[in-house]
Amino acid sequence: MEFELRILGSSSATPSTNRHHTAQVLTLGNQYHLIDCGEGTQMQLMQYKIKYQRICNIYISHLHGDHYFGLAGLLSTMHLQGRHTPLHLFGPPGLSEILSLQFRYSGTNLCYKLIFHELDTACFTQIFEDEEITVHTIPMEHRIPCCGFLFREKPKPYPLIKEKLPDFLTPPQLVRLKWGEDIRDAQGNVLVYHQEVTMPPKRSRSYAYCSDSRYRPELLPYLRHVDLLYHEATFTDEYRERAYYTFHSTARQAAELAAAAEVRRLLLGHFSVRYKDLTPLLEEAMEVFPATNLAIEGDVFSIQE
Amino acid sequence: MEFELRILGSSSATPSTNRHHTAQVLTLGNQYHLIDCGEGTQMQLMQYKIKYQRICNIYISHLHGDHYFGLAGLLSTMHLQGRHTPLHLFGPPGLSEILSLQFRYSGTNLCYKLIFHELDTACFTQIFEDEEITVHTIPMEHRIPCCGFLFREKPKPYPLIKEKLPDFLTPPQLVRLKWGEDIRDAQGNVLVYHQEVTMPPKRSRSYAYCSDSRYRPELLPYLRHVDLLYHEATFTDEYRERAYYTFHSTARQAAELAAAAEVRRLLLGHFSVRYKDLTPLLEEAMEVFPATNLAIEGDVFSIQE
Numbered sequence: 001m002e003f004e005l006r007i008l009g010s011s012s013a014t015p016s017t018n019r020h021h022t023a024q025v026l027t028l029g030n031q032y033h034l035i036d037c038g039e040g041t042q043m044q045l046m047q048y049k050i051k052y053q054r055i056c057n058i059y060i061s062h063l064h065g066d067h068y069f070g071l072a073g074l075l076s077t078m079h080l081q082g083r084h085t086p087l088h089l090f091g092p093p094g095l096s097e098i099l100s101l102q103f104r105y106s107g108t109n110l111c112y113k114l115i116f117h118e119l120d121t122a123c124f125t126q127i128f129e130d131e132e133i134t135v136h137t138i139p140m141e142h143r144i145p146c147c148g149f150l151f152r153e154k155p156k157p158y159p160l161i162k163e164k165l166p167d168f169l170t171p172p173q174l175v176r177l178k179w180g181e182d183i184r185d186a187q188g189n190v191l192v193y194h195q196e197v198t199m200p201p202k203r204s205r206s207y208a209y210c211s212d213s214r215y216r217p218e219l220l221p222y223l224r225h226v227d228l229l230y231h232e233a234t235f236t237d238e239y240r241e242r243a244y245y246t247f248h249s250t251a252r253q254a255a256e257l258a259a260a261a262e263v264r265r266l267l268l269g270h271f272s273v274r275y276k277d278l279t280p281l282l283e284e285a286m287e288v289f290p291a292t293n294l295a296i297e298g299d300v301f302s303i304q305e
Numbered sequence: 306m307e308f309e310l311r312i313l314g315s316s317s318a319t320p321s322t323n324r325h326h327t328a329q330v331l332t333l334g335n336q337y338h339l340i341d342c343g344e345g346t347q348m349q350l351m352q353y354k355i356k357y358q359r360i361c362n363i364y365i366s367h368l369h370g371d372h373y374f375g376l377a378g379l380l381s382t383m384h385l386q387g388r389h390t391p392l393h394l395f396g397p398p399g400l401s402e403i404l405s406l407q408f409r410y411s412g413t414n415l416c417y418k419l420i421f422h423e424l425d426t427a428c429f430t431q432i433f434e435d436e437e438i439t440v441h442t443i444p445m446e447h448r449i450p451c452c453g454f455l456f457r458e459k460p461k462p463y464p465l466i467k468e469k470l471p472d473f474l475t476p477p478q479l480v481r482l483k484w485g486e487d488i489r490d491a492q493g494n495v496l497v498y499h500q501e502v503t504m505p506p507k508r509s510r511s512y513a514y515c516s517d518s519r520y521r522p523e524l525l526p527y528l529r530h531v532d533l534l535y536h537e538a539t540f541t542d543e544y545r546e547r548a549y550y551t552f553h554s555t556a557r558q559a560a561e562l563a564a565a566a567e568v569r570r571l572l573l574g575h576f577s578v579r580y581k582d583l584t585p586l587l588e589e590a591m592e593v594f595p596a597t598n599l600a601i602e603g604d605v606f607s608i609q610e
Binding site: 013014015016017020021039040042043046047063064065066069070072073076077080081094095097098101102104105106107143144 | 318319320321322325326344345347348351352368369370371374375377378381382385386399400402403406407409410411412448449
């Protein structure tokens with residue numbers, strides 16, 4: 001399954017000519033998950049030739065405009081282009097009310113089903129599940145209710161080594177071996193150890209999106225060992241105090257969290273407009289956690305199996 | 306006084322990679338009037354280096370997203386950048402309610418005064434006046450309440466020809482001459498004809514913005530002799546029926562109105578995404594009214610005195 005993140009925007013509240021407001025597309029298999037939807041997201045989707053009718057779920061972290069002012073426009077365009085597939089929208093309280101009001105005044109009756117899931121942004125909770133993945137909220141600490149999202153592949157089966165399989169195994173027993181169980185007789189004696197007839201399963205990949213937040217070391221248990229961690233890094237560490245009272249983080253803080261959680265790779269984003277050159281943010285983080293990248297418009301991060 | 310229109314966007318509801326949603330800046334002297342504010346307008350303002358803190362008035366024609374989804378973002382950015390100057394916002398019923406809801410959920414208390422003027426879109430009414438200009442609504446015929454806007458310079462004084470002025474004239478008499486009155490004695494006999502001591506006044510320039518609408522020949526009295534008429538031209542005339550039932554106009558219809566109203570120049574905009582090449586729209590209009598241009602992003606139309 002493809003597991004790939006595309007950055008559409010990474011600027012903080014004030015945009016600049018070459019940086020767009022926050023939005024990302026996570027491709028999981030043949031489905032697109034859109035994470036946040038700042039103003040201009042539909043133009044960015046077009047720019048990178050991402051077919052937005054293939055978006056199945058949209059996740060909005062919080063109701064600051066730079067994270068959702070592109071949503072009503074995108075939903076309208078999907079409507080105008082005749083979407084029929086239902087769309088799941090996950091967002092904080094208030095989002096549904098705002099959209100309903102906008103659609104009421106524009107006389108819009110969406111031609112597809114928009115299923116709104118109101119989030120409790122204060123909890124780590126599973127909000128979505130299909131055959132292959134789960135999505136959880138990650139509680140952030142921001143000026144208004146805000147959460148991040150953790151995308152995880154479900155555990156994968158242990159591939160069977162055919163030539164090692166004894167002939168007496170029944171199909172249900174084969175399924176149990178694939179999911180890591182040993183096969184026992186009626187008395188509980190092991191007939192087949194699953195380690196002996198299976199290979200280790202492929203890794204279950206994960207992506208954690210930490211939207212606007214103060215530095216929160218208590219997030220650590222949710223982030224441990226994720227393959228890719230996006231964390232906001234609005235400021236360099238010289239503005240640590242400013243970050244604190246504006247409920248944001250510094251690049252160094254993001255890196256400290258990444259290091260403590262032993263993630264594979266860290267992505268910095270949500271850059272303040274004061275940084276024309278983003279190198280200081282990157283360098284600061286890399287001192288603490290070398291496997292760091294900047295989230296730049298158009299960049300793609302693939303997680304291999 | 307500078308009288309100049311800058312096009313920021315001209316696409317109809319569905320944007321494309323190189324066409325933005327509707328927005329225009331009308332520069333009148335040293336003030337900017339923003340007309341409609343589709344998604345991405347703040348980025349377009351930056352693109353063309355237009356200082357948006359100099360915008361004094363914003364006019365929203367109607368509540369279809371392609372005409373106002375950039376507004377909340379622009380107002381937020383003005384706030385984040387510390388605007389103090391009051392801002393006048395003219396728009397249809399509902400706009401204020403939508404913005405209030407968005408600002409409530411984002412916890413935003415604007416640091417400048419936003420003065421909302423609710424429009425009666427069904428009337429031709431004066432909605433703004435300063436020393437130099439007036440602005441009127443122009444009623445459109447669209448699926449939802451919608452109006453255009455007519456910007457007109459006020460009549461200008463007759464410049465005095467100093468060497469022709471008799472010595473006996475008092476300052477109040479000079480003012481009356483400047484405004485086109487003759488000077489009479491107590492018995493009503495003309496002492497000085499104003500034509501003999503003044504030059505003709507400079508022209509009063511005008512710009513009419515006709516937003517989304519069915520073809521409305523009844524607009525003619527409002528548009529007569531304007532210097533520049535922007536009229537939507539969503540379709541070519543082969544889609545005249547489609548234009549009618551979607552409450553839009555064709556390029557030919559726009560040109561017919563321009564010709565009948567004897568305007569100086571016609572600007573076509575609000576192009577359907579089906580036209581990758583806009584030449585057919587331009588050619589169709591020019592057959593009826595040769596002084597036609599397309600409203601293309603970045604284009605500037607100056608009206609000389």
